[in-house]
Amino acid sequence: MARTGSATPSGSRVGVDPEALWSAAERPRRGRPPAHSRAEITTAAVAIADTEGLAAVTMRAVAARLGAGTMSLYSYVPNKETLLELMIDEVSGDHRLPTNPTGDWRSDLRQIAHEQRAIMRRHPWLPAALPARQTLGPNTLAVLDYALAVMTPTGLDAQARLETFSLLTGFVASQMSYELAQERAIEAAGRTPGEILDAQTRYLRAAVAGGNYAHLAQALAATGGDQSAQAVFDRLLDRVINGIAPESG
Amino acid sequence: MARTGSATPSGSRVGVDPEALWSAAERPRRGRPPAHSRAEITTAAVAIADTEGLAAVTMRAVAARLGAGTMSLYSYVPNKETLLELMIDEVSGDHRLPTNPTGDWRSDLRQIAHEQRAIMRRHPWLPAALPARQTLGPNTLAVLDYALAVMTPTGLDAQARLETFSLLTGFVASQMSYELAQERAIEAAGRTPGEILDAQTRYLRAAVAGGNYAHLAQALAATGGDQSAQAVFDRLLDRVINGIAPESG
């Protein structure tokens, strides 16, 4: 075992070896026993990310939280990129999966999306971490498997169902990325949730007043309705699901 | 003018001031004249990102490309985050906007999505940079304005049209993030595009063989059809557009 030494000084090359990452980590049963574990390290990293943000997840910080030396982590994880990967799959384990679909695939898919949204609200760093993912871990695969089961009644073929899952997941991540960024802006600045919206609107209006953007100006003047994050999410989710299959049970 | 000194040692706070960012940069007309410009710096940064990847965009590298000292950049841009923001809007300027919509909003929206895809293929770092964006620049606003115009025949209200644009843009970014990651993996590893897919499939099959993931196993056995990135994109795009409005013009 021991460190792998990927030898990629800068840029982003291969980075993560799926086979080695998710294998059961067979016990060497000789030599000094490990004082920690991959799971323990992953949990610590997630805890830091949850409370202090993804940027606070440094190898030093994770090690410190475990009372270990920084370099000790590298006995368990070849690099930080891999740790990120482990973090993502760990929180994917929070996903509650019913034992079997109800048969109403639209509402089942809706429930999957809501579950994913809940996870991302619990772990606000997730949407930012997802684009860097290179491999699907066991927990993520379980969600995918369940989603495929849910889509059986759609009549879509295998390829289409895989693509649909990717579509749905992409939507949730995009939307949550926006929703959470909005909340961060609120928390960081003037505090009142209405004020931030006002500030953004004010900026947009100023830009709009500069002459162009006629349609934008008109749209801004006419915004209304339920703007709560939950409501927006649900509205858009319905559209995504509506577009999946033309007509079916 | 001069540097602002945001005083955010770690974490991600406010970071970018929209008002100051996109204002016309009125000339001070006194003192030593600037040797460069925001636009020149932005173009250099984009060129580096295009050829060497986003990670290669360092303040030192950008300055070096202009033959300037590193710290000179800070006369034009308060921090790297802002430079990123400028890069995003710069490439958004590549978006070709017809003078007016054809009236067929579905095909107009499809065209917008294709245009965005083309931009992201030209600037593969874009999807990765987008989530960090905090403000919409003039070029991005122009695209938004055009999209709103396109959606006039849908009968959707202002709020819904704004949300729809966000949905569409999010889809394109998600899908392209995946598509480009796939191509990077191909380029980095075994070279043949089929082999990478095989390797991924092999990993999935191995995971699947471990007992669970019955539906995934079945789906993997049945994949087929046109798997070209373009084809997948078009298929999913159709679903997104189909879901936007039930029935109309």
Place this chain on the structure above:
DNA sequence: CTCGCTTCTCGTACGATGTACGAGAATAGC
């Protein structure tokens, strides 16, 4: 028990990065 093999531990060090600071250089208006 002792030896030696194996494995984990972690102090030190290096090359990068973003950027604060402030002395100097260049220009415009008086």
Place this chain on the structure above:
DNA sequence: GCTATTCTCGTACATCGTACGAGAAGCGAG
């Protein structure tokens, strides 16, 4: 020319990921 104003950029620092390798700690064999 003088001076106020602005841009230039060398130096320095904190912080990051992680390579290296000496030491510590446990196992099986004798």
